[in-house]
Amino acid sequence: MEELTGTVLAGESFRPVRGRVVVEDGRIEAVEETDTESTDIVLPAFVNAHTHLGDSVAKEAAVGLTLEEAVAPPESLKHRRLAAADRADLVSAMRRTLRFMHRTGTVSCLDFRENGVAGARALREAAAPVDVDPFIFGSDDPEVLDVADGYGASGANDDEFADERAACEDRGVPFAIHAGEPDATDIHPALDLGPDLLVHMVHAGREHLERVADESVPVAVCPRANEVLGVGTPPVRELLDHATVALGTDNVMLNPPSMFREMAYTAKRFDVTASEVLRMATAAGAEVAGLDCGVVEPGRRAALLVLDGDSDNLAGSEDPVRAVVRRATALDVERVVV
Template structure:
């Protein structure tokens, strides 16, 4: 492959390097500082740290509904729509969402897949030719681990999930769980399960943050979805001060899974730097799922997004990191390399 040239946001620090990325056999061989006339901006490809791709069959169906009415199991609008969709419709809808994600720079996502074993199999089928590799947190009983990469629990107020947690431990698979979305009552019970990932933590308080820090439990936040469902605002600055925080887009029925939109929202809403937000959208999600991407560095998988730094939107930007996080859109994507 020809070297990829431009301003490269390299390493975990995402420091701009004028130069090129050398790729051989799908891996980054070197990041070299050198003169280049290219105006492109080269960034790590995104890892969306929390999605519900099954919702692709019900886009915008939940407008104006509360959290319980929209997505809470087992009788919300979302679950009724999932039950009514036939397999072909579901697979097609999820595949189309995955294709959109790929075009907008996302190469993997951490998906909470409903409907047990068959739900996980449907997502595997959808991802097979979509060029986005979903990391599947399955649901139902522990048998879903025969197909899924881990287990994704709805919340500690819904069930005990002790058997599923034990099965994950036995098989060496990650256990993830929603916590602190409508209120704080399920956070301590979720932490008692020793999770590998918490999702949302909108209502996290100091006592919860201390337990998160003690256990080094990573958190995925989804601020746009929280806004749509009117459940509150996650304390992103405080979460970052205590643990690894990754960025997700949550339910496809509520928002498109665009990491550009999610980054811009987070950067402008919270007391966080552009670099922190870009790490949340790339390296953090990759680290949580132990994926070999998220950072542009020698030895890593070549998973890159090349942006047109001379587009009508980005031309004249004085800080490439801030431009990527706060200004860039899907229209600025020249290509996705993965």
Template structure:
């Protein structure tokens, strides 16, 4: 048994409780309110709901390029760099990124992994010695589902993904697809595939939001990358009013996979509360991936991030939830419990 003490951001509302979280055999046994001396802040571990970890071989190489030049398959700079990287270079680069996100409070990345079965296996290899648990959305041949956790499609305007969607359904695994990133033309076709998850939805309009709500499709927003690629601003407030919304950091080549930076950017640039943003960074991603974490309550898996609330950065904050979302950085992470 282990007890983590301090300010606990408990339950789905992240209610600050001074007390302790009791952990037994990897699960939360109790959340107890009691006087404690610790100034630590205990919150659910982050789930980064959209990454492209393969981009770790080309960090910052595409900054300043358009969406098409940077990442659109098959001829973008990204795909040329991926094709040129050796297996060892790719695995090493992805492992370094996974090690970084693990140390900084992230339990899992929901990753769109390029290059089919070989690509999915490379990510499994990269993650094998680490505590981070990537949820792999495979690509290309539906046979990738023998290795991956789901299928991730580039976009409905890029190809016909009917067979891949059917294969994912037959296996009972999620089918995710990019939609509404450069423009709105691929949103209805993406929704016609009855996806389990939509990525971006930058150009979603009222008619799209109604379908998203009707079909109960969660969305991952990646606002920092949308800004870097200059594709527009996602309607996060409207999305939250219609469905579950999670946060992702998207391409490692364009932005560091920091949930702290993503949260702070989102809170400052959109009509959202700090609690909504923290839910997007923790609970929502866990729900999408089917992970039994994301909320601090008895019975849940004890996947927790502990911040040093007495750090020079966080000491004196009047609101621990706002401190986590608006102010905290990776340097404030004291430990990660998995």
């Protein structure tokens, strides 16, 4: 049995509780109010709701390029670099990114892995020695579902994807698809596929928002990547009013997969509360992938992040949730408990 003490951000609301979290056999046994001198902040570890870890072989290579030049299949810089990458170098690069993610508080990510079965297997190998468990959305062929956890489609304007959607339905695994990133033309076609997750939705209008709400489709947003690629700004407030919204960092080639940076940007750029942003970075992504984490409450898997609330950066913060979302950095991390 292990006890983590300090200010615990407990439950779905992240209510600050001065006390302790009791962990036994990898699960949270209790969250209790008690006297403590600890200045630590205990919160759920992050779930990054959208990554492209293969991009680790081309960090910063696409800066200044358009969306089509940088990442559009099949001839973009990204896909050329992936095709040319040595497998051992690819596995090593993804593993280093996963180690960075762990050190910055992330325990899982929803990764769109290119290159079919071989790509999914490479990511499994990369993750094997690291305490980050990627939820792999595979690509190219329905047979990738023998290795991956679901299927990740590039966009409804790129291909039909009906066979891939049907394969996911048969196996009871999620189907995710990019939508509304360059423009709105692929949003309704994406929704026609009955997805379990939409990614980006930068150009979502009222008719799309209403349909997302009616069909209860969750959305992953990646505001920093949208900014770098110049595609626009996702309507985060409106999306939150209509759907479950999770937060992702998108292409490793464009931005480091730091949920601290993504949360701070989102909190300061959009009309959202700190609690909403923290939920986007934890419970929402876990919910999308069916992961048993993202909330500090009894019975949950103990996937926890411990910050030094008395660090030079966080000391004196009046609101621990705001401090975590708007101010905290990797330097404030004391432990990641998995």
